Amino acid sequence: xxxxxxxxxxxxxxxxxxxxxxxxxxxVRACAGIEIACELTCxxxxxxxxxxxxxxxxAALQMQPFLILLDLNLPQMDGIDFLDExxxxxxxxxSIVFVFTTSRQDADKAAAYDRRVAGYLxxxxxxxxxxxxxxxxxxxxxxxQFPTV
Amino acid sequence: MSLSxxxxxxxxxxEVDAEFVxxxxxxxxxxxxxxxxxxxxxxxxxxxxxQRERLAACPLIFLLDLNMPRLNxxxxxxxxxxxxxxxxxxxxxxxxxxRREDVVAAYDRQVAGYLxxxxxxxxxxxxxxxxxxxxxxVALMPKRV
Numbered sequence: 001x002x003x004x005x006x007x008x009x010x011x012x013x014x015x016x017x018x019x020x021x022x023x024x025x026x027x028v029r030a031c032a033g034i035e036i037a038c039e040l041t042c043x044x045x046x047x048x049x050x051x052x053x054x055x056x057x058x059a060a061l062q063m064q065p066f067l068i069l070l071d072l073n074l075p076q077m078d079g080i081d082f083l084d085e086x087x088x089x090x091x092x093x094x095s096i097v098f099v100f101t102t103s104r105q106d107a108d109k110a111a112a113y114d115r116r117v118a119g120y121l122x123x124x125x126x127x128x129x130x131x132x133x134x135x136x137x138x139x140x141x142x143x144x145q146f147p148t149v
Numbered sequence: 150m151s152l153s154x155x156x157x158x159x160x161x162x163x164e165v166d167a168e169f170v171x172x173x174x175x176x177x178x179x180x181x182x183x184x185x186x187x188x189x190x191x192x193x194x195x196x197x198x199x200q201r202e203r204l205a206a207c208p209l210i211f212l213l214d215l216n217m218p219r220l221n222x223x224x225x226x227x228x229x230x231x232x233x234x235x236x237x238x239x240x241x242x243x244x245x246x247x248r249r250e251d252v253v254a255a256y257d258r259q260v261a262g263y264l265x266x267x268x269x270x271x272x273x274x275x276x277x278x279x280x281x282x283x284x285x286x287v288a289l290m291p292k293r294v
Binding site for chain 1: 230236237239247249252253256257259261262263264265268269275276278279282283285286287288289290291
């Protein structure tokens with residue numbers, strides 16, 4: 001169902017960790033090209049993201065459809081620890097989370113799906129298919145009833 | 150991951166709806182095998198019992214109705230999330246209900262997306278679009294050994 005509010009993308013990743021960060025601005029630009037309105041907020045690690053969700057940022061976000069894009073390799077609190085915290089939280093456990101990472105390891109995939117991510121996306125060494133991501137976001141935006149937390 | 154390597158599990162008590170979904174998916178060129186269970190109870194019996202091994206052979210994506218007799222969609226999700234073999238399965242809810250309580254209850258059980266039947270477009274075309282773009286980008290769960 002087309003949303004009356006922009007889709008809020010929450011990107012949790014740290015470029016310094018592996019230097020192959022997804023460029024949030026590129027996602028937003030590509031989405032604008034296919035007429036999805038989205039808003040973007042970036043966090044550098046899991047702790048920072050959790051603190052924001054549990055604070056004023058989270059209070060405002062509760063009024064908006066949102067998706068989390070989560071890298072696994074993060075300083076302080078990595079992606080899997082973040083997922084453990086998120087899934088134990090009475091409110092934010094409802095979040096839709098896509099992992100994106102350079103890791104193709106089955107162990108990482110299993111750890112992420114055990115914490116019930118919506119999907120596990122692998123970014124290549126040098127590239128990431130932004131148009132496929134935007135297509136997925138577009139069809140999500142059109143068809144999915146987002147969690148109201 | 151290509152859709153041909155995925156096994157779609159449709160849990161739907163309305164026969165007409167189930168046939169319609171299958172037709173829409175097949176007409177849009179989706180060649181993944183589709184297994185239909187007529188309610189949560191039948192699906193649970195199969196996943197627990199005789200078909201457990203067969204169904205573990207390739208990644209599953211569930212399309213789950215909520216309002217069903219015997220074992221409804223939320224009860225089925227509770228079972229799924231409690232079974233180590235299936236707890237990490239990807240589930241999309243496909244329901245008539247737009248009630249906020251149902252949406253919240255489904256996301257409490259961490260579904261990948263909640264789809265409302267009447268919002269899937271006139272010819273239901275958003276459903277195959279979603280599955281195709283999802284499977285194009287997503288690396289699904291490896292087989293458990």
